[in-house]
Amino acid sequence: MKYVDMLLDLLFPRKCAFCHRLTQNGAAVCPRCREKLPYTSYSARQDFPHLDACYSPLYYTDEVRQSLLRYKFGGLRMYASIYGEFLAKCIDENRISCDSISWVPLSRRRLRKRGYDQARLLAEDLSGRLSIPCASTLRKVRNNARQSATGDAEKRRRNVMGVYEAIPAADIRGKTILLVDDIVTTGATLSEAASVLQKAGAASVIGLTLARRKE
Ligand SMILES: [Zn+2]
Numbered sequence: 595m596k597y598v599d600m601l602l603d604l605l606f607p608r609k610c611a612f613c614h615r616l617t618q619n620g621a622a623v624c625p626r627c628r629e630k631l632p633y634t635s636y637s638a639r640q641d642f643p644h645l646d647a648c649y650s651p652l653y654y655t656d657e658v659r660q661s662l663l664r665y666k667f668g669g670l671r672m673y674a675s676i677y678g679e680f681l682a683k684c685i686d687e688n689r690i691s692c693d694s695i696s697w698v699p700l701s702r703r704r705l706r707k708r709g710y711d712q713a714r715l716l717a718e719d720l721s722g723r724l725s726i727p728c729a730s731t732l733r734k735v736r737n738n739a740r741q742s743a744t745g746d747a748e749k750r751r752r753n754v755m756g757v758y759e760a761i762p763a764a765d766i767r768g769k770t771i772l773l774v775d776d777i778v779t780t781g782a783t784l785s786e787a788a789s790v791l792q793k794a795g796a797a798s799v800i801g802l803t804l805a806r807r808k809e
Pocket residue numbers: 610611612613614615623624625626627628
């Protein structure tokens with residue numbers, strides 16, 4: 595361990611990104627979580643309309659939820675690089691290939707409030723790890739109620755209809771695009787975003803999220 599790392603560890607002891615307990619040697623994820631996290635393993639893949647498939651390395655259990663809340667609402671944007679490792683492993687294990695990486699964007703209003711787009715940070719981290727280009731392909735043109743506060747699948751589907759638009763200059767036509775988001779529940783948001791990319795000429799769209807709902 596480098597001296598500067600030791601010093602940083604002393605000054606800013608690091609907590610595990612998932613259980614939030616102090617870790618030794620500045621580890622981002624403690625050994626217990628590394629072993630016991632709710633890995634989806636063979637249930638990583640789900641099918642939703644307009645997507646070739648959707649993959650997620652983790653189930654959305656309470657520790658994953660708490661971690662994502664700190665990431666999205668607690669300003670811990672550095673978690674993107676921790677989650678990126680899990681996403682890259684999921685890509686590798688499921689032998690997913692794509693031409694480019696993109697993300698499901700936040701509205702301008704929410705982006706201003708938060709200061710960063712959590713799905714974009716994940717897509718960019720993954721792009722660096724896989725050496726696959728990352729580009730903005732969608733924009734949110736209408737503000738809607740938060741999906742998590744919206745209720746059943748049909749209500750969620752209606753809540754996201756027409757909220758995204760393809761960016762005219764984006765390189766979409768004929769491409770296989772990996773569309774990244776933090777979590778998938780009913781798949782309504784990813785499906786809607788993927789349908790917009792398909793209408794803009796995408797050859798196929800594959801979803802990738804850090805977490806998925808446990809059935
Ligand atoms: Zn932990």
